[in-house]
Amino acid sequence: MGARDDAAAATLRGLPAVHELATALAAPHSLAVAAARLAIEEERADRRAGARARDDLTARARELLEALAQPSLRRVINATGVILHTNLGRAPLAQAAREAVARAAEGYSNLELDLDTGERGSRQAHVEDLLTQLTGAASAMVVNNGAAAVLLAACALAGPGRAIVVSRGQLVEIGGGFRIPEVIAASGARLIEVGTTNRTRLRDYERALEEHPGEIGAIMRVHPSNFRTIGFVEAVPVEALCRLETPVIDDIGSGVVAEAALVPALNDEPGLRRSVAAGAALVCCSGDKLLGGPQAGVLVGHSDAVAAARAHPLARAVRIDKLSLAALEATLKLYREPERAVVEIPALAMLSASEAKLRVRAERLRSGIGPAAVPVRCAGTAGGGALPLLELEGPGVALAAEGEGGPVALARALRGAAIPVLARIHEGRVVLNPRTLADDEIDLAVDAVREALRP
């Protein structure tokens, strides 16, 4: 053995065996062994890198044990100001929706049972009336997300052997690789493109209908959710398309049900009611964007079109689960009282939070954190591919990141908190935006920041 090997062996001297350390942890065997192994490997790497031996390796193993015992899917605090943050689960649920999920999760439920007759029922029955009442549609159904709603609509109204007409300005990618031409291809229908990227006129659709008699199953209209075109642009309003006597699938994306009068920001997003009133055969939207509910896809429209969607074999593959259904029913119920909806549905409340309310929250953050926090103005956004031009200005706090590693290290430490806090880095500082914090999350955020700033 050379001198260098001797030195290496000396640095590793005194490391316990995995089973010894695991026994000291008093935890279920496999978890204890995993934590002990991690602690020893970490210690070995540290010492090789020249660090001094740790005083208490058992304490470190206990920390790692705690981390291993944590669920992978956890609650986090969103201080980014992005309301429908796709990476953070999009719309947070209203309290009524959370309670409904807990009740549905408690035991069995009447998911597909008619309690009057004792016969088999439909899971759609729990939301159909709510959706038709709220939107004015003749019929409605829900599936597991917005993408599934669009795919099912294309399959039900067109599919193999038939065609779907789409404006070239609406052959968009929504995100996560969801591209309209590919969705139509997946339905088996042929895509007929009309118009140009910037301008499509009614005459373009009419010509397609004349040139392909009997082949066209539907005209699809897609809301360009996450971008806007400006300048020399023209698109055909849904009302004009619906007069063409061909079923219209209107993918409106984020699904506004709220009264725009109560949340002015929503004026720039298409609402379900308008497309229904125009006469679209199927209007599709997401449940967890501006509707503010759980992940779900909504289809409302003509009775025969909804019946075709329900009867299609794909409907079973994209059906909604009972927990999401419970949350969706409770969320939709809140909309029966429009004033209550904009207060109790978190996404809507965040969108319309007043300057005064945000200032109170920002001040609580600032005073709780102490001198490291300074008041700033910051910009929130709707996120979730909705209202891409909307900038929600408001008060926030910026953190002085004096420690080694600067703001990146501080943001990382915040993500490592017991309840991780997600913040944005803007102009070299970590910024906390109170718009996306619930009132009862302020103290949790303060604790996490103070912990992360501790030298």
Ligand SMILES: *Cc1c(COP(=O)(O)O)cnc(C)c1O
């Ligand atoms: C978001 C969106 C979808 C997909 O909805 P998910 O609920 O994310 O599956 C489809 N079309 C449009 C126009 C959208 O904005």
